[in-house]
Amino acid sequence: MGSMPGFEPETPAFRGKVLDTSANKTNGLNRCPSCGSTEISPVYGTYDLVCGHCRQSWTGTSLEVEQGLGEGIHALKGRVTASGAARITDTSTLVTLKCGGCGAEVVINTATGHQRRCHWCRQTLSLDAQVPNGAVPDGILPFYVSWEQAVGHVKQFLAKRSYFASDDFKRNFIPHNVVGVYLPYLVVDGNIRARLDGHGEILKKTYKKLFDDKTVYYDANAYRVYREFDLVVDDLIVESSSHRAAIDPLVNTNNVVNAILPFDVKNMVAFESNFIGEFTSEKRDLDIEHALERVQGKFMTLARQKVVEHIGHYNRGVRWDAEQLVVHGTRWVSVYLPVWLYSHYERQPDGKWMLHYIAVNGRNGQTMGSVPFQKSKLLGLALVIGGSTGAAALLLLVVALLVAATG
Amino acid sequence: MEIVGFLVMLIVIGPIIGFAVYFHYRAKYRNADARYNFEHTTDAVLANLSYADDYVGEVRGVKAPWIAGRNDHTPTVRAHFVKVHAIDVDHADPPPLLTADGNPA
Ligand SMILES: [Zn+2]
Ligand SMILES: [Zn+2]
Numbered sequence: 001m002g003s004m005p006g007f008e009p010e011t012p013a014f015r016g017k018v019l020d021t022s023a024n025k026t027n028g029l030n031r032c033p034s035c036g037s038t039e040i041s042p043v044y045g046t047y048d049l050v051c052g053h054c055r056q057s058w059t060g061t062s063l064e065v066e067q068g069l070g071e072g073i074h075a076l077k078g079r080v081t082a083s084g085a086a087r088i089t090d091t092s093t094l095v096t097l098k099c100g101g102c103g104a105e106v107v108i109n110t111a112t113g114h115q116r117r118c119h120w121c122r123q124t125l126s127l128d129a130q131v132p133n134g135a136v137p138d139g140i141l142p143f144y145v146s147w148e149q150a151v152g153h154v155k156q157f158l159a160k161r162s163y164f165a166s167d168d169f170k171r172n173f174i175p176h177n178v179v180g181v182y183l184p185y186l187v188v189d190g191n192i193r194a195r196l197d198g199h200g201e202i203l204k205k206t207y208k209k210l211f212d213d214k215t216v217y218y219d220a221n222a223y224r225v226y227r228e229f230d231l232v233v234d235d236l237i238v239e240s241s242s243h244r245a246a247i248d249p250l251v252n253t254n255n256v257v258n259a260i261l262p263f264d265v266k267n268m269v270a271f272e273s274n275f276i277g278e279f280t281s282e283k284r285d286l287d288i289e290h291a292l293e294r295v296q297g298k299f300m301t302l303a304r305q306k307v308v309e310h311i312g313h314y315n316r317g318v319r320w321d322a323e324q325l326v327v328h329g330t331r332w333v334s335v336y337l338p339v340w341l342y343s344h345y346e347r348q349p350d351g352k353w354m355l356h357y358i359a360v361n362g363r364n365g366q367t368m369g370s371v372p373f374q375k376s377k378l379l380g381l382a383l384v385i386g387g388s389t390g391a392a393a394l395l396l397l398v399v400a401l402l403v404a405a406t407g
Numbered sequence: 408m409e410i411v412g413f414l415v416m417l418i419v420i421g422p423i424i425g426f427a428v429y430f431h432y433r434a435k436y437r438n439a440d441a442r443y444n445f446e447h448t449t450d451a452v453l454a455n456l457s458y459a460d461d462y463v464g465e466v467r468g469v470k471a472p473w474i475a476g477r478n479d480h481t482p483t484v485r486a487h488f489v490k491v492h493a494i495d496v497d498h499a500d501p502p503p504l505l506t507a508d509g510n511p512a
Binding site for chain 2: 074076077078079160161164165196198199200201204215216217218219220221222223224225226227228229230231232233234235236237247249253255256258259260261262292296297298300301302304305306307308310311314316317318319320321322323324325326327328329330368369370371372373378379381382383385386387388389390391392393394396397400401
Protein backbone atom coordinates (compact mmCIF):
# COMPACT_ATOMS: atom_id res chain seq x y z
CA MET A 1 0.00 0.00 0.00
CA GLY A 2 1.38 3.38 -0.94
CA SER A 3 1.26 6.26 1.43
CA MET A 4 -0.67 9.41 0.87
CA PRO A 5 0.83 12.63 2.16
CA GLY A 6 -1.25 14.37 4.78
CA PHE A 7 -3.22 11.34 5.90
CA GLU A 8 -3.12 9.58 9.26
CA PRO A 9 -1.98 5.96 9.04
CA GLU A 10 -4.92 3.60 8.94
CA THR A 11 -6.01 1.91 12.17
CA PRO A 12 -8.55 -0.92 12.60
CA ALA A 13 -10.95 1.38 14.46
CA PHE A 14 -10.89 3.84 11.60
CA ARG A 15 -14.33 5.04 10.51
CA GLY A 16 -13.43 7.25 7.59
CA LYS A 17 -11.06 10.09 6.91
CA VAL A 18 -11.92 13.69 6.40
CA LEU A 19 -10.04 15.88 3.97
CA ASP A 20 -10.34 19.40 5.32
CA THR A 21 -10.73 21.79 2.41
CA SER A 22 -11.73 24.79 4.49
CA ALA A 23 -8.77 24.84 6.86
CA ASN A 24 -7.67 28.35 5.96
CA LYS A 25 -11.11 29.81 5.45
CA THR A 26 -13.45 31.77 7.63
CA ASN A 27 -16.95 33.00 7.13
CA GLY A 28 -17.53 36.74 7.13
CA LEU A 29 -15.17 39.27 5.66
CA ASN A 30 -12.98 37.85 2.89
CA ARG A 31 -10.58 40.70 2.31
CA CYS A 32 -8.35 41.64 -0.62
CA PRO A 33 -4.80 40.63 0.39
CA SER A 34 -3.54 43.94 -0.90
CA CYS A 35 -5.95 46.65 0.33
CA GLY A 36 -8.40 44.83 2.60
CA SER A 37 -11.51 45.61 0.58
CA THR A 38 -14.30 42.99 0.36
CA GLU A 39 -15.29 44.06 -3.18
CA ILE A 40 -13.91 40.96 -4.91
CA SER A 41 -15.23 39.42 -8.11
CA PRO A 42 -14.23 36.65 -10.53
CA VAL A 43 -12.30 37.45 -13.71
CA TYR A 44 -14.36 35.86 -16.44
CA GLY A 45 -12.86 32.87 -18.21
CA THR A 46 -9.96 32.50 -15.76
CA TYR A 47 -9.31 31.07 -12.30
CA ASP A 48 -8.60 34.59 -11.05
CA LEU A 49 -10.27 36.95 -8.64
CA VAL A 50 -9.90 40.72 -8.81
CA CYS A 51 -10.30 43.42 -6.19
CA GLY A 52 -12.79 46.07 -7.27
CA HIS A 53 -11.04 48.67 -5.12
CA CYS A 54 -7.32 48.40 -5.96
CA ARG A 55 -7.57 46.16 -9.10
CA GLN A 56 -5.11 43.66 -7.60
CA SER A 57 -5.81 40.19 -8.98
CA TRP A 58 -4.78 36.70 -7.85
CA THR A 59 -5.40 33.08 -8.85
CA GLY A 60 -7.50 30.54 -6.98
CA THR A 61 -5.91 27.49 -5.42
CA SER A 62 -6.03 24.30 -7.49
CA LEU A 63 -7.84 21.74 -5.37
CA GLU A 64 -6.32 18.88 -7.33
CA VAL A 65 -2.79 20.06 -6.52
CA GLU A 66 -3.47 21.28 -2.99
CA GLN A 67 -5.22 18.10 -1.87
CA GLY A 68 -3.42 15.61 -4.11
CA LEU A 69 -6.72 14.43 -5.56
CA GLY A 70 -5.23 12.72 -8.61
CA GLU A 71 -2.86 10.61 -6.54
CA GLY A 72 -2.97 7.40 -4.57
CA ILE A 73 -6.33 6.13 -5.81
CA HIS A 74 -4.96 2.58 -6.20
CA ALA A 75 -4.03 2.68 -2.49
CA LEU A 76 -7.34 4.08 -1.20
CA LYS A 77 -8.70 2.07 1.72
CA GLY A 78 -11.90 3.06 3.44
CA ARG A 79 -13.72 6.24 2.68
CA VAL A 80 -12.09 9.63 2.40
CA THR A 81 -14.55 12.48 2.54
CA ALA A 82 -13.60 16.04 1.73
CA SER A 83 -15.16 18.36 4.28
CA GLY A 84 -17.47 19.89 1.67
CA ALA A 85 -19.05 16.47 1.07
CA ALA A 86 -19.71 15.86 4.76
CA ARG A 87 -23.06 14.66 5.99
CA ILE A 88 -25.77 17.31 6.03
CA THR A 89 -26.89 17.71 9.64
CA ASP A 90 -28.67 21.03 9.31
CA THR A 91 -31.43 21.24 6.74
CA SER A 92 -32.10 24.94 7.17
CA THR A 93 -30.91 27.17 4.37
CA LEU A 94 -30.35 30.22 6.57
CA VAL A 95 -26.90 30.87 8.00
CA THR A 96 -26.21 33.76 10.35
CA LEU A 97 -22.84 35.46 10.04
CA LYS A 98 -21.35 38.04 12.35
CA CYS A 99 -19.91 40.99 10.44
CA GLY A 100 -16.22 41.30 11.29
CA GLY A 101 -16.36 45.00 10.52
CA CYS A 102 -19.18 46.30 12.73
CA GLY A 103 -20.39 43.27 14.68
CA ALA A 104 -23.86 43.18 13.13
CA GLU A 105 -25.52 39.80 12.54
CA VAL A 106 -26.41 39.16 8.93
CA VAL A 107 -28.50 36.26 7.64
CA ILE A 108 -27.52 34.62 4.33
CA ASN A 109 -30.09 32.52 2.51
CA THR A 110 -27.91 29.71 1.14
CA ALA A 111 -30.70 28.53 -1.13
CA THR A 112 -29.94 31.44 -3.40
CA GLY A 113 -26.50 32.75 -2.57
CA HIS A 114 -23.33 32.72 -0.57
CA GLN A 115 -22.78 36.43 -0.09
CA ARG A 116 -24.60 39.39 1.35
CA ARG A 117 -23.74 42.96 2.05
CA CYS A 118 -23.75 44.01 5.68
CA HIS A 119 -26.61 46.48 5.90
CA TRP A 120 -24.71 48.64 8.42
CA CYS A 121 -21.16 48.95 7.14
CA ARG A 122 -21.76 47.94 3.47
CA GLN A 123 -18.96 45.37 3.42
CA THR A 124 -19.53 42.03 1.70
CA LEU A 125 -19.91 39.00 3.94
CA SER A 126 -18.96 35.65 2.40
CA LEU A 127 -19.77 32.06 3.25
CA ASP A 128 -16.47 30.34 2.46
CA ALA A 129 -15.96 27.83 5.26
CA GLN A 130 -18.21 24.80 5.30
CA VAL A 131 -21.45 24.87 7.24
CA PRO A 132 -23.37 21.65 8.00
CA ASN A 133 -26.21 22.34 5.54
CA GLY A 134 -24.26 21.36 2.43
CA ALA A 135 -24.18 24.85 0.94
CA VAL A 136 -20.40 25.20 0.71
CA PRO A 137 -18.63 22.75 -1.63
CA ASP A 138 -14.94 21.88 -1.67
CA GLY A 139 -14.31 23.13 -5.15
CA ILE A 140 -15.73 25.18 -7.97
CA LEU A 141 -15.09 25.22 -11.69
CA PRO A 142 -15.62 28.80 -12.92
CA PHE A 143 -17.60 29.60 -16.08
CA TYR A 144 -15.51 29.69 -19.24
CA VAL A 145 -18.25 29.83 -21.89
CA SER A 146 -19.68 33.36 -21.94
CA TRP A 147 -23.37 34.27 -21.95
CA GLU A 148 -23.14 35.35 -25.61
CA GLN A 149 -21.56 32.03 -26.55
CA ALA A 150 -24.14 30.10 -24.53
CA VAL A 151 -26.99 31.92 -26.29
CA GLY A 152 -25.29 31.08 -29.59
CA HIS A 153 -25.19 27.39 -28.65
CA VAL A 154 -28.86 27.43 -27.64
CA LYS A 155 -29.89 29.16 -30.88
CA GLN A 156 -27.88 26.71 -32.95
CA PHE A 157 -29.52 23.84 -31.09
CA LEU A 158 -32.98 25.30 -31.75
CA ALA A 159 -32.29 26.10 -35.39
CA LYS A 160 -32.28 22.38 -36.09
CA ARG A 161 -35.47 21.92 -34.09
CA SER A 162 -37.75 24.74 -35.09
CA TYR A 163 -40.21 23.33 -37.65
CA PHE A 164 -42.16 21.13 -35.24
CA ALA A 165 -41.46 23.17 -32.08
CA SER A 166 -44.64 24.14 -30.28
CA ASP A 167 -45.99 27.60 -31.07
CA ASP A 168 -45.94 28.50 -27.40
CA PHE A 169 -42.23 27.63 -27.23
CA LYS A 170 -41.36 29.62 -30.34
CA ARG A 171 -43.46 32.62 -29.32
CA ASN A 172 -41.95 32.79 -25.85
CA PHE A 173 -38.31 32.09 -26.67
CA ILE A 174 -36.32 34.88 -25.08
CA PRO A 175 -32.53 34.46 -25.30
CA HIS A 176 -32.20 36.76 -22.31
CA ASN A 177 -33.59 33.95 -20.16
CA VAL A 178 -30.49 31.81 -20.66
CA VAL A 179 -29.06 31.97 -17.14
CA GLY A 180 -25.87 30.69 -15.58
CA VAL A 181 -26.15 28.55 -12.49
CA TYR A 182 -23.69 26.57 -10.41
CA LEU A 183 -25.06 23.06 -9.84
CA PRO A 184 -23.77 20.75 -7.09
CA TYR A 185 -22.06 17.46 -7.89
CA LEU A 186 -19.96 14.87 -6.12
CA VAL A 187 -16.70 13.76 -7.71
CA VAL A 188 -15.76 10.23 -6.72
CA ASP A 189 -12.54 8.23 -6.95
CA GLY A 190 -12.67 4.48 -6.42
CA ASN A 191 -10.26 1.65 -5.70
CA ILE A 192 -12.20 -1.43 -6.71
CA ARG A 193 -11.84 -5.11 -7.42
CA ALA A 194 -14.40 -6.66 -9.76
CA ARG A 195 -15.25 -10.24 -10.60
CA LEU A 196 -17.33 -11.23 -13.61
CA ASP A 197 -18.58 -14.74 -14.37
CA GLY A 198 -20.45 -15.81 -17.46
CA HIS A 199 -20.45 -17.75 -20.68
CA GLY A 200 -19.01 -17.00 -24.09
CA GLU A 201 -19.17 -18.59 -27.51
CA ILE A 202 -16.76 -18.77 -30.43
CA LEU A 203 -18.15 -19.48 -33.88
CA LYS A 204 -16.99 -22.69 -35.59
CA LYS A 205 -19.04 -22.66 -38.78
CA THR A 206 -22.23 -21.48 -40.45
CA TYR A 207 -24.23 -23.53 -42.92
CA LYS A 208 -27.59 -23.99 -44.63
CA LYS A 209 -29.59 -27.15 -44.96
CA LEU A 210 -30.71 -28.92 -48.12
CA PHE A 211 -33.95 -27.54 -49.65
CA ASP A 212 -33.81 -24.49 -47.35
CA ASP A 213 -31.59 -21.68 -48.61
CA LYS A 214 -32.97 -19.07 -46.18
CA THR A 215 -32.17 -20.34 -42.69
CA VAL A 216 -28.57 -20.00 -41.48
CA TYR A 217 -27.37 -22.41 -38.80
CA TYR A 218 -24.46 -21.84 -36.45
CA ASP A 219 -22.09 -24.23 -34.68
CA ALA A 220 -19.99 -22.79 -31.85
CA ASN A 221 -17.69 -23.72 -28.99
CA ALA A 222 -18.98 -22.68 -25.58
CA TYR A 223 -16.79 -21.57 -22.68
CA ARG A 224 -17.23 -20.61 -19.07
CA VAL A 225 -15.68 -17.15 -18.77
CA TYR A 226 -14.14 -15.67 -15.63
CA ARG A 227 -12.48 -12.27 -15.27
CA GLU A 228 -11.30 -10.65 -12.06
CA PHE A 229 -9.38 -7.39 -11.91
CA ASP A 230 -8.57 -4.17 -10.09
CA LEU A 231 -10.15 -0.99 -11.34
CA VAL A 232 -8.90 2.47 -10.44
CA VAL A 233 -11.60 5.05 -11.15
CA ASP A 234 -10.66 8.72 -11.28
CA ASP A 235 -13.24 11.52 -11.07
CA LEU A 236 -16.61 9.93 -11.63
CA ILE A 237 -19.17 12.76 -11.52
CA VAL A 238 -22.66 12.35 -10.03
CA GLU A 239 -25.47 14.79 -9.19
CA SER A 240 -25.76 15.76 -5.53
CA SER A 241 -29.05 17.64 -5.54
CA SER A 242 -32.11 15.40 -5.15
CA HIS A 243 -33.91 17.53 -7.69
CA ARG A 244 -31.24 17.05 -10.41
CA ALA A 245 -30.57 13.42 -9.52
CA ALA A 246 -34.22 12.51 -10.16
CA ILE A 247 -33.75 11.60 -13.81
CA ASP A 248 -37.00 10.37 -15.35
CA PRO A 249 -37.72 11.44 -18.94
CA LEU A 250 -41.41 10.69 -18.45
CA VAL A 251 -41.91 13.47 -15.92
CA ASN A 252 -38.87 15.76 -16.25
CA THR A 253 -35.98 16.65 -18.54
CA ASN A 254 -33.14 16.42 -16.02
CA ASN A 255 -31.55 13.84 -18.32
CA VAL A 256 -30.50 16.60 -20.74
CA VAL A 257 -28.67 18.40 -17.92
CA ASN A 258 -27.00 15.09 -17.08
CA ALA A 259 -26.05 14.69 -20.76
CA ILE A 260 -23.74 17.75 -20.83
CA LEU A 261 -21.35 16.03 -18.42
CA PRO A 262 -18.41 15.56 -18.06
CA PHE A 263 -16.56 18.65 -16.90
CA ASP A 264 -12.81 19.14 -16.56
CA VAL A 265 -12.99 18.72 -12.79
CA LYS A 266 -9.19 18.32 -12.62
CA ASN A 267 -9.10 22.10 -12.99
CA MET A 268 -11.41 23.00 -10.10
CA VAL A 269 -10.25 25.59 -7.61
CA ALA A 270 -10.82 25.64 -3.86
CA PHE A 271 -14.25 27.16 -3.26
CA GLU A 272 -14.62 30.82 -2.43
CA SER A 273 -17.98 32.50 -2.77
CA ASN A 274 -16.26 35.31 -4.65
CA PHE A 275 -16.01 32.92 -7.61
CA ILE A 276 -19.80 32.78 -7.88
CA GLY A 277 -20.07 36.49 -8.63
CA GLU A 278 -23.35 37.31 -10.36
CA PHE A 279 -24.41 33.70 -10.87
CA THR A 280 -26.91 31.77 -8.82
CA SER A 281 -26.30 28.36 -7.30
CA GLU A 282 -28.22 25.34 -6.11
CA LYS A 283 -27.47 23.79 -2.75
CA ARG A 284 -26.35 20.20 -2.33
CA ASP A 285 -29.00 18.26 -0.40
CA LEU A 286 -27.80 14.69 -0.97
CA ASP A 287 -25.25 12.97 1.24
CA ILE A 288 -22.76 10.35 0.13
CA GLU A 289 -25.13 7.71 1.54
CA HIS A 290 -27.81 8.86 -0.90
CA ALA A 291 -25.44 8.65 -3.85
CA LEU A 292 -23.82 5.37 -2.81
CA GLU A 293 -26.06 3.00 -4.72
CA ARG A 294 -25.90 5.09 -7.89
CA VAL A 295 -22.12 5.25 -7.65
CA GLN A 296 -21.71 1.53 -7.00
CA GLY A 297 -23.89 0.82 -10.03
CA LYS A 298 -21.67 3.09 -12.12
CA PHE A 299 -18.53 1.34 -10.82
CA MET A 300 -20.09 -1.94 -11.96
CA THR A 301 -20.87 -0.48 -15.38
CA LEU A 302 -17.29 0.78 -15.69
CA ALA A 303 -15.98 -2.71 -14.84
CA ARG A 304 -18.20 -4.23 -17.52
CA GLN A 305 -17.12 -1.61 -20.05
CA LYS A 306 -13.40 -1.98 -19.31
CA VAL A 307 -13.47 -5.78 -19.60
CA VAL A 308 -14.77 -5.61 -23.19
CA GLU A 309 -11.24 -5.53 -24.64
CA HIS A 310 -10.40 -8.70 -22.72
CA ILE A 311 -13.19 -10.83 -24.18
CA GLY A 312 -12.81 -9.83 -27.83
CA HIS A 313 -12.23 -13.36 -29.16
CA TYR A 314 -15.77 -14.39 -28.19
CA ASN A 315 -17.24 -13.44 -31.56
CA ARG A 316 -20.69 -14.73 -30.60
CA GLY A 317 -20.55 -12.55 -27.52
CA VAL A 318 -20.55 -13.10 -23.78
CA ARG A 319 -23.44 -13.42 -21.38
CA TRP A 320 -22.36 -12.24 -17.93
CA ASP A 321 -24.37 -14.15 -15.34
CA ALA A 322 -22.78 -12.71 -12.21
CA GLU A 323 -20.98 -9.49 -11.35
CA GLN A 324 -19.36 -8.71 -8.02
CA LEU A 325 -17.54 -5.71 -6.67
CA VAL A 326 -15.33 -5.13 -3.69
CA VAL A 327 -15.11 -1.41 -3.09
CA HIS A 328 -11.84 -1.11 -1.17
CA GLY A 329 -11.70 2.63 -1.00
CA THR A 330 -13.44 5.77 -2.20
CA ARG A 331 -12.75 9.49 -2.07
CA TRP A 332 -15.56 12.04 -2.29
CA VAL A 333 -15.26 15.71 -3.12
CA SER A 334 -18.16 18.13 -3.62
CA VAL A 335 -18.01 20.68 -6.38
CA TYR A 336 -19.99 23.40 -8.10
CA LEU A 337 -20.06 23.05 -11.88
CA PRO A 338 -21.08 25.86 -14.27
CA VAL A 339 -24.21 25.29 -16.38
CA TRP A 340 -26.12 27.65 -18.68
CA LEU A 341 -29.82 26.82 -18.58
CA TYR A 342 -32.79 27.84 -20.66
CA SER A 343 -36.11 26.58 -19.36
CA HIS A 344 -39.63 26.46 -20.71
CA TYR A 345 -42.84 25.20 -19.13
CA GLU A 346 -45.12 23.16 -21.36
CA ARG A 347 -48.70 22.48 -20.37
CA GLN A 348 -49.41 18.93 -21.44
CA PRO A 349 -52.77 17.61 -22.67
CA ASP A 350 -53.37 15.94 -19.30
CA GLY A 351 -53.01 19.32 -17.61
CA LYS A 352 -49.63 18.56 -16.02
CA TRP A 353 -46.66 20.84 -16.52
CA MET A 354 -43.40 19.67 -18.03
CA LEU A 355 -40.27 21.75 -17.55
CA HIS A 356 -38.08 21.57 -20.66
CA TYR A 357 -34.40 22.46 -20.33
CA ILE A 358 -31.77 23.37 -22.81
CA ALA A 359 -28.43 23.06 -21.03
CA VAL A 360 -25.00 24.28 -22.09
CA ASN A 361 -21.83 23.05 -20.41
CA GLY A 362 -20.26 26.22 -18.99
CA ARG A 363 -16.75 24.92 -19.71
CA ASN A 364 -16.84 23.44 -23.22
CA GLY A 365 -20.19 24.54 -24.68
CA GLN A 366 -21.58 21.04 -25.12
CA THR A 367 -25.33 21.47 -25.52
CA MET A 368 -28.34 19.23 -25.02
CA GLY A 369 -31.99 20.05 -24.66
CA SER A 370 -35.59 19.11 -24.79
CA VAL A 371 -37.94 21.04 -27.06
CA PRO A 372 -41.71 20.64 -26.80
CA PHE A 373 -43.11 19.81 -30.22
CA GLN A 374 -46.54 20.07 -31.85
CA LYS A 375 -47.79 16.54 -31.77
CA SER A 376 -50.57 17.21 -34.28
CA LYS A 377 -48.20 18.72 -36.85
CA LEU A 378 -45.70 15.87 -36.54
CA LEU A 379 -48.45 13.24 -36.55
CA GLY A 380 -49.84 14.90 -39.68
CA LEU A 381 -46.51 14.59 -41.47
CA ALA A 382 -46.11 10.98 -40.33
CA LEU A 383 -49.61 10.17 -41.61
CA VAL A 384 -49.00 11.87 -44.95
CA ILE A 385 -45.69 10.09 -45.53
CA GLY A 386 -46.89 6.72 -44.24
CA GLY A 387 -50.28 6.99 -45.89
CA SER A 388 -49.03 8.15 -49.28
CA THR A 389 -46.46 5.34 -49.45
CA GLY A 390 -49.21 2.84 -48.70
CA ALA A 391 -51.73 4.47 -51.03
CA ALA A 392 -49.28 4.72 -53.93
CA ALA A 393 -48.44 1.07 -53.49
CA LEU A 394 -52.14 0.17 -53.38
CA LEU A 395 -52.76 2.12 -56.58
CA LEU A 396 -49.86 0.42 -58.35
CA LEU A 397 -51.11 -2.93 -57.11
CA VAL A 398 -54.53 -2.32 -58.61
CA VAL A 399 -52.93 -1.24 -61.90
CA ALA A 400 -50.67 -4.29 -61.90
CA LEU A 401 -53.60 -6.62 -61.26
CA LEU A 402 -55.67 -4.93 -63.97
CA VAL A 403 -52.80 -5.22 -66.44
CA ALA A 404 -52.39 -8.86 -65.50
CA ALA A 405 -56.14 -9.53 -65.82
CA THR A 406 -56.53 -7.79 -69.17
CA GLY A 407 -53.07 -8.69 -70.51
CA MET B 408 -46.13 -12.62 -59.34
CA GLU B 409 -43.17 -10.95 -57.64
CA ILE B 410 -44.50 -7.44 -58.29
CA VAL B 411 -47.74 -8.15 -56.40
CA GLY B 412 -45.84 -9.36 -53.35
CA PHE B 413 -43.62 -6.29 -53.48
CA LEU B 414 -46.59 -3.89 -53.66
CA VAL B 415 -48.43 -5.64 -50.84
CA MET B 416 -45.25 -5.25 -48.81
CA LEU B 417 -45.17 -1.52 -49.61
CA ILE B 418 -48.75 -1.13 -48.34
CA VAL B 419 -47.70 -2.66 -45.06
CA ILE B 420 -44.48 -0.64 -44.98
CA GLY B 421 -46.38 2.66 -45.36
CA PRO B 422 -47.57 2.81 -41.74
CA ILE B 423 -44.16 1.61 -40.54
CA ILE B 424 -42.49 4.51 -42.34
CA GLY B 425 -45.07 6.82 -40.74
CA PHE B 426 -44.19 5.56 -37.26
CA ALA B 427 -40.48 5.82 -38.00
CA VAL B 428 -40.85 9.47 -39.07
CA TYR B 429 -42.78 10.27 -35.90
CA PHE B 430 -40.27 8.60 -33.54
CA HIS B 431 -37.28 10.06 -35.38
CA TYR B 432 -38.47 13.62 -34.87
CA ARG B 433 -39.71 13.01 -31.35
CA ALA B 434 -36.26 11.75 -30.38
CA LYS B 435 -34.61 14.72 -32.09
CA TYR B 436 -36.74 17.28 -30.24
CA ARG B 437 -37.15 15.67 -26.83
CA ASN B 438 -33.85 13.78 -26.47
CA ALA B 439 -35.38 11.56 -23.81
CA ASP B 440 -32.56 9.04 -24.33
CA ALA B 441 -29.77 11.56 -23.85
CA ARG B 442 -27.56 10.88 -20.88
CA TYR B 443 -24.00 11.22 -19.69
CA ASN B 444 -22.09 8.29 -21.22
CA PHE B 445 -19.80 8.12 -18.20
CA GLU B 446 -18.61 4.60 -19.03
CA HIS B 447 -16.79 5.99 -22.08
CA THR B 448 -15.37 9.21 -20.63
CA THR B 449 -14.49 8.36 -17.02
CA ASP B 450 -10.83 7.62 -16.45
CA ALA B 451 -10.78 3.99 -15.25
CA VAL B 452 -7.69 1.76 -15.40
CA LEU B 453 -7.91 -2.02 -15.32
CA ALA B 454 -5.00 -3.93 -13.74
CA ASN B 455 -4.01 -7.29 -12.20
CA LEU B 456 -6.33 -9.31 -14.41
CA SER B 457 -7.01 -12.96 -13.52
CA TYR B 458 -8.89 -14.97 -16.07
CA ALA B 459 -10.13 -18.40 -17.04
CA ASP B 460 -11.80 -19.66 -20.20
CA ASP B 461 -12.99 -23.22 -19.67
CA TYR B 462 -14.34 -25.18 -22.59
CA VAL B 463 -17.75 -26.59 -21.67
CA GLY B 464 -19.01 -28.02 -24.94
CA GLU B 465 -20.26 -27.46 -28.40
CA VAL B 466 -23.38 -25.63 -29.51
CA ARG B 467 -24.79 -27.14 -32.71
CA GLY B 468 -27.25 -26.00 -35.30
CA VAL B 469 -28.60 -22.92 -33.52
CA LYS B 470 -30.30 -20.20 -35.53
CA ALA B 471 -29.19 -17.23 -33.39
CA PRO B 472 -26.01 -15.42 -34.45
CA TRP B 473 -25.25 -14.51 -30.81
CA ILE B 474 -25.07 -16.36 -27.51
CA ALA B 475 -28.44 -16.44 -25.73
CA GLY B 476 -28.81 -13.55 -23.28
CA ARG B 477 -25.78 -11.72 -24.67
CA ASN B 478 -25.07 -8.65 -22.50
CA ASP B 479 -21.40 -7.77 -23.03
CA HIS B 480 -22.48 -4.75 -25.13
CA THR B 481 -24.95 -3.40 -22.56
CA PRO B 482 -22.75 -2.57 -19.56
CA THR B 483 -25.40 -0.37 -17.91
CA VAL B 484 -27.78 -3.33 -17.56
CA ARG B 485 -27.02 -5.39 -14.44
CA ALA B 486 -26.36 -9.12 -14.70
CA HIS B 487 -28.62 -11.74 -13.15
CA PHE B 488 -26.53 -12.03 -9.97
CA VAL B 489 -25.11 -8.85 -8.44
CA LYS B 490 -23.16 -8.43 -5.24
CA VAL B 491 -21.40 -5.35 -3.87
CA HIS B 492 -19.07 -5.54 -0.89
CA ALA B 493 -18.67 -1.92 0.11
CA ILE B 494 -15.80 -2.28 2.53
CA ASP B 495 -15.08 1.41 2.11
CA VAL B 496 -18.28 1.82 4.15
CA ASP B 497 -18.23 -1.01 6.70
CA HIS B 498 -14.42 -1.48 6.89
CA ALA B 499 -14.75 -5.24 7.04
CA ASP B 500 -12.10 -7.57 5.65
CA PRO B 501 -12.52 -8.21 1.96
CA PRO B 502 -14.92 -11.17 1.59
CA PRO B 503 -14.18 -14.09 -0.71
CA LEU B 504 -15.72 -13.48 -4.12
CA LEU B 505 -18.15 -16.18 -5.17
CA THR B 506 -18.37 -18.15 -8.35
CA ALA B 507 -21.27 -17.61 -10.72
CA ASP B 508 -23.30 -20.31 -8.98
CA GLY B 509 -22.79 -18.75 -5.56
CA ASN B 510 -19.98 -21.00 -4.29
CA PRO B 511 -16.70 -19.73 -2.83
CA ALA B 512 -14.12 -19.28 -5.54
ZN1 LIG C 1 -7.75 45.48 -3.08
ZN1 LIG D 1 -20.88 45.33 9.07
